[in-house]
Amino acid sequence: MRITKPQLSLSRDNRKKMVPYLLIAPVIIYYTIFWLFPVLNAIVESFRDVDGIWTLGNYIYIFKDPVFYTALFDTAFLVIFSVTIEFVLAFGLALLINTKFKGSSIFLFLAMIPMALPAVAVGAMWSSGLATRGWLNSFLMHAGIIDDASKILFLAGGEMSRLWLIIIIDAWTVIPFVMIILLAGLQGIGADVREAGYIFGGTKFQVLRKITIPMLKPTITTAMILRIISAIQIWLIIVMLFGFNRLPTLLEQIVLNYDELGAASFERIGLALSVIVAIIVSATAILYLKVSGSFEKKKEQEVE
Amino acid sequence: MATLELVDLAKRFSKKVWGVRKMDLDVNEKEFIVLLGPSGCGKTTTMRMVAGLEEVTRGTIHLDGKDITDIPPRDRGISMVFQNYAIWPHMTVFDNIAFSLKLKKMPKAEIRQRVQETADMVKIGELLKRLPGQLSGGQQQRVALARALAVKPKLFLMDEPLSNLDAKLRVVMRTELKAIHQQTEATSIFVTHDQSEAMSMADRIVIMKDGEIIQIGTPDDVYFRSANMFVAGFIGTPPTNFFNIRCSVDGEEISLKHSNFKLVLPLKDFSELDAYNGKELVVGVRPEDIAVDSSDKALFTNKVLVVEPQGSHQVVALKLNDAIVKTIVSADQSVKPGDSIGFNFNLKRLHFFNMETENRIKTASEI
Amino acid sequence: MNSALQRQLRRSAKRTSLYIVLVGILFIIIFPIFFLFSFSFMSDYETYSEWPKPLVPSFKADFKIDKDTEGYHLYIFNKSENDFMPFGPLFFSNSEKDVSNLRKFIKLQANSKITDQKIEEYLRIVDKESKVEFSVRKDLLANYILFFQVINGAARAVLNSLMVAGATVVIALTIGGMGGYAFARYFFKGKNLLKLSVLFVRMFPAVSLAIPMVIILARMGLYDRPLGLSLVYSVGQISMSIWITASVFMSIPISLEEAAMIFGTTRVGAFWHVTLPLALPGLAACAMYSFIGSWNEVIAAVVLTQFNPTFPVVVYKALVGSQGQINLITAGSVAQAVPAIIFTLIIRKYIIQMWGGVKV
Numbered sequence A: 001m002r003i004t005k006p007q008l009s010l011s012r013d014n015r016k017k018m019v020p021y022l023l024i025a026p027v028i029i030y031y032t033i034f035w036l037f038p039v040l041n042a043i044v045e046s047f048r049d050v051d052g053i054w055t056l057g058n059y060i061y062i063f064k065d066p067v068f069y070t071a072l073f074d075t076a077f078l079v080i081f082s083v084t085i086e087f088v089l090a091f092g093l094a095l096l097i098n099t100k101f102k103g104s105s106i107f108l109f110l111a112m113i114p115m116a117l118p119a120v121a122v123g124a125m126w127s128s129g130l131a132t133r134g135w136l137n138s139f140l141m142h143a144g145i146i147d148d149a150s151k152i153l154f155l156a157g158g159e160m161s162r163l164w165l166i167i168i169i170d171a172w173t174v175i176p177f178v179m180i181i182l183l184a185g186l187q188g189i190g191a192d193v194r195e196a197g198y199i200f201g202g203t204k205f206q207v208l209r210k211i212t213i214p215m216l217k218p219t220i221t222t223a224m225i226l227r228i229i230s231a232i233q234i235w236l237i238i239v240m241l242f243g244f245n246r247l248p249t250l251l252e253q254i255v256l257n258y259d260e261l262g263a264a265s266f267e268r269i270g271l272a273l274s275v276i277v278a279i280i281v282s283a284t285a286i287l288y289l290k291v292s293g294s295f296e297k298k299k300e301q302e303v304e
Numbered sequence B: 001m002a003t004l005e006l007v008d009l010a011k012r013f014s015k016k017v018w019g020v021r022k023m024d025l026d027v028n029e030k031e032f033i034v035l036l037g038p039s040g041c042g043k044t045t046t047m048r049m050v051a052g053l054e055e056v057t058r059g060t061i062h063l064d065g066k067d068i069t070d071i072p073p074r075d076r077g078i079s080m081v082f083q084n085y086a087i088w089p090h091m092t093v094f095d096n097i098a099f100s101l102k103l104k105k106m107p108k109a110e111i112r113q114r115v116q117e118t119a120d121m122v123k124i125g126e127l128l129k130r131l132p133g134q135l136s137g138g139q140q141q142r143v144a145l146a147r148a149l150a151v152k153p154k155l156f157l158m159d160e161p162l163s164n165l166d167a168k169l170r171v172v173m174r175t176e177l178k179a180i181h182q183q184t185e186a187t188s189i190f191v192t193h194d195q196s197e198a199m200s201m202a203d204r205i206v207i208m209k210d211g212e213i214i215q216i217g218t219p220d221d222v223y224f225r226s227a228n229m230f231v232a233g234f235i236g237t238p239p240t241n242f243f244n245i246r247c248s249v250d251g252e253e254i255s256l257k258h259s260n261f262k263l264v265l266p267l268k269d270f271s272e273l274d275a276y277n278g279k280e281l282v283v284g285v286r287p288e289d290i291a292v293d294s295s296d297k298a299l300f301t302n303k304v305l306v307v308e309p310q311g312s313h314q315v316v317a318l319k320l321n322d323a324i325v326k327t328i329v330s331a332d333q334s335v336k337p338g339d340s341i342g343f344n345f346n347l348k349r350l351h352f353f354n355m356e357t358e359n360r361i362k363t364a365s366e367i
Numbered sequence C: 001m002n003s004a005l006q007r008q009l010r011r012s013a014k015r016t017s018l019y020i021v022l023v024g025i026l027f028i029i030i031f032p033i034f035f036l037f038s039f040s041f042m043s044d045y046e047t048y049s050e051w052p053k054p055l056v057p058s059f060k061a062d063f064k065i066d067k068d069t070e071g072y073h074l075y076i077f078n079k080s081e082n083d084f085m086p087f088g089p090l091f092f093s094n095s096e097k098d099v100s101n102l103r104k105f106i107k108l109q110a111n112s113k114i115t116d117q118k119i120e121e122y123l124r125i126v127d128k129e130s131k132v133e134f135s136v137r138k139d140l141l142a143n144y145i146l147f148f149q150v151i152n153g154a155a156r157a158v159l160n161s162l163m164v165a166g167a168t169v170v171i172a173l174t175i176g177g178m179g180g181y182a183f184a185r186y187f188f189k190g191k192n193l194l195k196l197s198v199l200f201v202r203m204f205p206a207v208s209l210a211i212p213m214v215i216i217l218a219r220m221g222l223y224d225r226p227l228g229l230s231l232v233y234s235v236g237q238i239s240m241s242i243w244i245t246a247s248v249f250m251s252i253p254i255s256l257e258e259a260a261m262i263f264g265t266t267r268v269g270a271f272w273h274v275t276l277p278l279a280l281p282g283l284a285a286c287a288m289y290s291f292i293g294s295w296n297e298v299i300a301a302v303v304l305t306q307f308n309p310t311f312p313v314v315v316y317k318a319l320v321g322s323q324g325q326i327n328l329i330t331a332g333s334v335a336q337a338v339p340a341i342i343f344t345l346i347i348r349k350y351i352i353q354m355w356g357g358v359k360v
């Protein structure tokens, strides 16, 4: 009796411990087949040429190509400015909606619409708007702000103006998504800790800086990481507005090599470029986590 | 140490919902005021208006004679203990307590000293380096208390600070709070819906109902001289028993007729009842004022319905007509359900209420 | 009294400025969307011959016909010129052929439907009175109908998109939901890794997986088939579903399940009878969320489809390849956007809850 009882409970225990692994087994199998396998395949193929011979040629081609460096610069510029601007505005918006004014739920829905719009609809919307004879110039003329002679050539500007145009459009599209994540985090905090901040001498700004933001840190990290990852991979709106090769970004170059240039050798260059992008994305994400101190937080929690 | 004056204070949340309808209250220096009332009566709303967390709809708040109705919470010189503590989980205990001192740009050494002092006062001097997540409920409660005390406020607000603690710790903290109050002498307002807490801690109790003050008075006032049937029925466990009676004056005597008994009282002690000659009124009798009387002088005899032993005493419930009457009987008396027992009232402790207005009818016999 | 008045003033000033800010924000959000919708209802003439372009589509078109020695002349009212402008053929006769060509032209360029008889009637009036002005109601949905007529395979593509999105929802919700439940209720090795999977799968560009995926799908016989595409979409949607469903399950106290187990059900029974019904709204919201995700996706679909494109691909190709007029393309975009917007409206109550639970 004394011997069998622990044994029985042990096997019971083991069976119980199996449950979560059984539950996540499909995820793991799925990712192995449909993610890990193609990723490994892509990495391997990026080191081979069309005839299957091992080579660094694809990478050398990229690093010799001046467009790559333009793409690198443009992408970095877009990421830094769009993520920063989006975060600040989304946070402001989230704080505003969190005050729960009358009609805030309707406002929330309307603010969410850009998030629901398909990428192509966003493209159609802005390309019809920013064309020289688009709705934006029409609107400005109806409003009497400009006349026919002073039409604004939105899409014909230099590199910088094109970059800023993309940043603004991306902000318009993505802010709702960032806002939703931040708002969910804010609602998890509860009003009383902030009220305590006011009672114990804090101004609005001090409470925001010393209480709200530190408590929101995990959420902020989540939002930022997700945003950084997808901001590095921006291309579609650029191609829809300007076409290929007018404002090169890393992903735009990948798609260009894959889909537009056609020949099999370009595909491999695209693959090599993808590997480079993946490395850049992971490095940036890890760098962000390091700088924001999320790793230290983790350790602290483990100590508890 | 400060005085607080609430004049015609009201808070309306929406067309239909009033948080507070009308509050007039003067709090004296060093006084410990307890707000007591059923759930939703506006206690929290009152506190939040005094704290400055809720804009007032009408009325004014004066602290030490200064109008603070429209100034932000941080400039009011108050501090507060929240019901669920609201201590900041990302700061250590030290940082929690030091928060307001740092914002006031107090020198570092002084902050350290003040924090240690207050932490010792509430017995968490050893926990200063911990994060709130690593503390028990009672310890968190003390952190909230220390944080509020460190400010040395003029006015100390506590919204049900003990309600999340277990029964035993609650009684301990009650005593400690009282001791701290005697030491700091800060004017305090304390919200609770636990009446034994209110009775044991308060200098004066403010009883509220539906956003209005029903009675302000010392614990004795509200217990022995309840202003109306609501207070009499709200204060005391078990609450006051009410009997509908018909009053008739008979020469020097006044007789009160109930379907089960008839009380005869000398008119000279109860002359205020003269006006109710021939009318109905309500007599309230507290459970401890109904005593077992096995002699033939018993006012009425009735069957016992339920007996609830409480250790020091037992609560005996009877069914008188359709109403349940509860009495308190000493523990050594043997009472069993079904027993037929005689009872008598303590005639010095009768409470009379007008049947329509439900207000107290004052009598000369009041203690 | 004075202070009460001040308070009221201050409060209403505060409220007014809040609402001014809100209206400003809403304006920025709605402004471009408004034009997307507005353009989709405009005729070719409105979009291309009026300048500045009208801000709102008109509900009718105004015409004038007059006559000289050459024959009849047709004019259309141009709002930006505030006058009738020549429209269509230089001149035409009242022959049956000319009239029916005119009808087609009016329908195509002005989105207005008029019958041959009606035109002939007007011509007779011109004969008598030398000119006639008339207006014809505009067919507001003309662009939408035309989009599906002129863009090859657009209708088919909608069906493909529906199938892809449907299959993705099923795959993502079953696999991701199981993972999310495990995440919310159990401790296990690699829990953190699972949480971060949503990041990992995004680190390698989705487009870049397409080429190897083409080979894998071809081997499975699923290349250029809706199910094949949904297998690719599911990679991203599963990890999203894990996050969202974990959030949803976390918001349901485990004590409810325990209570059910005490009252005699098994763990599985407790899940079926207690947790699942409570989680259903959240799960439905999650399903719609991944539906929107795959309904809108275009990047992988461009690479992974050939003869069976999805709807976004069709619109994308029409836009990038300049296959259609801008009013047609906006119509296609709106047709694609409306279901996504409606779903968002439905799930808006849950969207906060969906994002509340899990953090990196």
Ligand SMILES: Nc1ncnc2c1ncn2[C@@H]1O[C@H](COP(=O)(O)OP(=O)(O)OP(=O)(O)O)[C@@H](O)[C@H]1O
Binding pocket: B013, B014, B017, B018, B019, B020, B037, B038, B039, B040, B041, B042, B043, B044, B045, B046, B193
């Ligand atoms: N923010 C609010 N919006 C609308 N109504 C509110 C709000 N806060 C409180 N109320 C309403 O005001 C009334 C008073 O609430 P209050 O919180 O002051 O009660 P309370 O006495 O503290 O109750 P409890 O003992 O349950 O804490 C209640 O009817 C409540 O529903």
Ligand SMILES: [Mg+2]
Binding pocket: B043, B044, B045
């Ligand atoms: Mg309360």
